[in-house]
Amino acid sequence: EPEVTQTPSHQVTQMGQEVILRCVPISNHLYFYWYRQILGQKVEFLVSFYNNEISEKSEIFDDQFSVERPDGSNFTLKIRSTKLEDSAMYFCASSILGYEQYFGPGTRLTVT
Amino acid sequence: RKEVEQDPGPFNVPEGATVAFNCTYSNSASQSFFWYRQDCRKEPKLLMSVYSSGNEDGRFTAQLNRASQYISLLIRDSKLSDSATYLCVEMNTGNQFYFGTGTSLTVIP
Numbered sequence: 424e425p426e427v428t429q430t431p432s433h434q435v436t437q438m439g440q441e442v443i444l445r446c447v448p449i450s451n452h453l454y455f456y457w458y459r460q461i462l463g464q465k466v467e468f469l470v471s472f473y474n475n476e477i478s479e480k481s482e483i484f485d486d487q488f489s490v491e492r493p494d495g496s497n498f499t500l501k502i503r504s505t506k507l508e509d510s511a512m513y514f515c516a517s518s519i520l521g522y523e524q525y526f527g528p529g530t531r532l533t534v535t
Numbered sequence: 536r537k538e539v540e541q542d543p544g545p546f547n548v549p550e551g552a553t554v555a556f557n558c559t560y561s562n563s564a565s566q567s568f569f570w571y572r573q574d575c576r577k578e579p580k581l582l583m584s585v586y587s588s589g590n591e592d593g594r595f596t597a598q599l600n601r602a603s604q605y606i607s608l609l610i611r612d613s614k615l616s617d618s619a620t621y622l623c624v625e626m627n628t629g630n631q632f633y634f635g636t637g638t639s640l641t642v643i644p
Binding site: 464465528 | 567
């Protein structure tokens with residue numbers, strides 16, 4: 424069964440550094456998403472991406488964040504100048520038609 | 536914006552029991568709802584979609600009540616493997632997912 428994959432599974436970075444989180448969505452899916460979940464809190468929407476552009480973004484997704492689909496398979500989330508409060512689990516998801524979303528296993532980001 | 540509200544629980548039920556969770560939403564224009572389950576420190580996994588009046592899949596039944604703006608999930612004949620956090624999700628007209636905080640279920644032998 425096709426799955427969303429994410430790398431790395433755990434990333435530790437120092438405050439102020441830039442990180443890139445990588446995702447490979449399910450191959451025939453057209454919609455891509457990033458979410459984050461701070462430990463003990465709910466899953467929060469960050470951004471959705473369709474047809475090579477951002478279709479929706481939340482208030483959390485400010486200028487510190489960017490997304491890219493550099494080739495036909497990868498979907499990346501870049502976080503510039505990381506802060507302590509960026510520490511969270513980041514989930515990528517994909518959807519074929521923009522309804523049911525399938526989530527990857529997540530990248531745990533720890534900012535020290 | 537108050538989006539999706541769930542009773543956090545925890546619900547502790549014996550094996551074989553029937554358990555129901557409710558979830559309320561605030562946006563009357565939302566059309567699509569989902570139930571996901573999340574195991575500790577894992578990703579949400581799609582359990583059921585709730586598009587119209589309801590949906591049934593084996594031991595699981597999801598219902599949507601538009602008049603009262605809530606959805607429910609019923610689990611019959613609970614198994615130990617059903618222990619997880621159940622997440623209610625509302626999809627708004629912009630295809631954004633809003634997650635509830637989740638309801639914790641522990642099925643006890």
